Amino acid sequence: MTAPVLVTGGTGTLGRLVVPRLRDAGCDVRVLSRRDHEAADGIEFVTGDLATGERIEAAVDGARTIVHCAGSSKGDEDKARNLVRAASRAGAAHLVYISVVGADRIPTGSRVDRAMFGYFGSKLAAERIVADSGLPFTTLRATQFHDLLLTVAQQMAKLPVIPAPAGFRVQPIDTAEVAARLVELTLGKPAGLVPDMGGPRAYGIADLLRGYLRAVHRRRPIAPLRLPGKGARAFRDGANLAPEQAVGHRTWEDFLAERLGT
Ligand SMILES: NC(=O)c1ccc[n+]([C@@H]2O[C@H](COP(=O)([O-])OP(=O)(O)OC[C@H]3O[C@@H](n4cnc5c(N)ncnc54)[C@H](OP(=O)(O)O)[C@@H]3O)[C@@H](O)[C@H]2O)c1
Secondary structure (H helix, E strand, O other): OOOOEEEEOOOOOOHHHHHHHHHHOOOOEEEEEOOOOOOEOOEEEEEOEOOOOEOHHHHHOOOOEEEEOOOOOOOHHHHHHHHHHHHHHHOOOEEEEEEEOOOOOOOOOOHHHHHHHHHHHHHHHHHHHHHOOOOOEEEEEEOOEHHHHHHHHHHHOOOOOEEEEOOOEEOOEOHHHHHHHHHHHHHOOOOEEOOOEOOOOOEEHHHHHHHHHHHOOOOOOEEEEOOOOHHHHHHHOOOOOOHHHOOOOOOHHHHHHHHHOO
């Protein structure tokens, strides 16, 4: 048996698409999850928690390559710290990390900025933990996934009037395209921080929401909302976008048509 590739977050939106691609490439795969899962299709599961540190040693044991896709809206720096500590002790040879475009450009210094954009600060802190770990690493920053924006649009459309942060744009990217790139990087040599990955085009938030409402044949008024703070200003300046790296192919419209069957 060859050394397994450990995929943290292998049960998540992105990780679920990474795992089968690694299997197709001939890798043995181990997934770390907080819940118990039965081994299946050549995939081994370890139950553990990156936030508490529980059973991370068992997860990294014998894994030469680690793809770190586990994440949440808060605390990704703690998860990265715990993972890096265990991976370093176990002598891992390549740590691949998925971060977000704008992690280094969205200010999160003030209380207001942290409340709205703390996720970006957390991702930057996690990136630094990975880069400073001494482990050979590769970090890819991607823009927002279609799946996430669909969930947001579905939630927002429940409101009678949808507030849309004025001047904010997003550059949705297909999760499967990010998964394919992450696997390509995983199978390659450690490359440090690689070029960003963005979707094919950027949309104002109101346009993005209108695209969703059209696809589900609904109507809702959209009200522009001016958000305060430096983080919001950075968003209005496009700090979360990768216009030079619009390498994704699948558009928001194509995604909606396929996912919603419209
Ligand atoms: N979504 C986006 O638009 C976007 C854009 C750029 C970058 N990213 C990054 O891509 C990564 C994956 O995002 P996603 O959308 O696939 O997230 P997701 O669907 O919410 O999945 C999160 C995954 O993280 C795991 N996880 C969370 N907390 C954990 C913990 N304490 N210990 C162990 N595992 C934990 C979950 O596993 P269990 O529940 O099975 O434990 C789950 O598999 C994240 O790092 C995110 O920041 C996302």
